[in-house]
Amino acid sequence: MRAPWSDLRCVVCLRTPTSDDPLTQLTEGHVIPRSIGGRLSARNICKRCNSDMGKSEALLAQDVSVRLLVDKLEDQLPDDVVNAVRYRQGYFTDHDVYGRLEAGMDKESELQPRESVTIKGDENTLKQALAELDRVGATEERKAEVEEEFADAKRGDWIEVRPGYRIERLIDLNDVTLKASLDDPVVPLHVLVGVAYLYLAACLRELVYADALAPVRDALQVAMGGDSNAADAYCANRHGTRIAEPVHLLRAKSVDGGAQVNVQIFRDLVWPVLFPAVELRGEQTLYVVNVERGSEFWATKVA
Ligand SMILES: [Zn+2]
Structure with missing residues (x-):
């Protein structure tokens, strides 16, 4: 759903196009x-x-709680949403032979091992072995021998490069069970302030350019430059409803001293953002998107 807009000024930096x-x-x-x-x-x-805002909003999809909700709602969510959230997720296991193995999801949603100190792709495994032979002053003949052995190796064959250093080609990780590492970051609060501000703009239209919102705009722009303290301050810590559904909600309501926008992701995660000195004129505005069906609902209640 596209909110109508006629003003030419950017709602964040207020510049007009040149x-x-x-x-x-x-x-x-x-x-x-999206x-x-x-x-x-x-x-x-x-x-x-x-x-600039898109870069920080990407952090919402990487948030650990958002990812856990996507796991829970997987059957009800479109594949592209599931994949977008899992794409950067880390997986790991501690393997008897290879040590700590880390993997990530590729664009086809297949788990691919990441290169580490102990695990490399075939090309880099050989490159590293040849560099090691150089380091210990091995002959060109010995290097060619290792290269040939590597090319002929079958799955599970180990090749001794020098005493104490062996390599393996075609490592088979099919039987290895990888666990989600759950070390995803928690989304910074200023990201939700950006979401809430854009929703407020959709609700207020041209009134969003008012001076009362200048401090928020300034804080958001400073946050894009890396210092998010001022923007973070607009958002209270999130709380949970313990109800997970494939639905996002945005609600703007009048409160003492300003307007509050609640950003509610997958119904469960709620971030309240307070915009001081902003008047909604007694209205309460609710927007709901059903991610499973793609349907939207947007209604304004006049008190
Ligand atoms: Zn701008």
């Missing part, structure tokens, strides 16, 4: 990142801000 800078052109900004099934958007953010 013909000499393509990054000032307005583009479609997604309120909830990677986790967000569909609400508005053409109200410049390419530069959208790209």
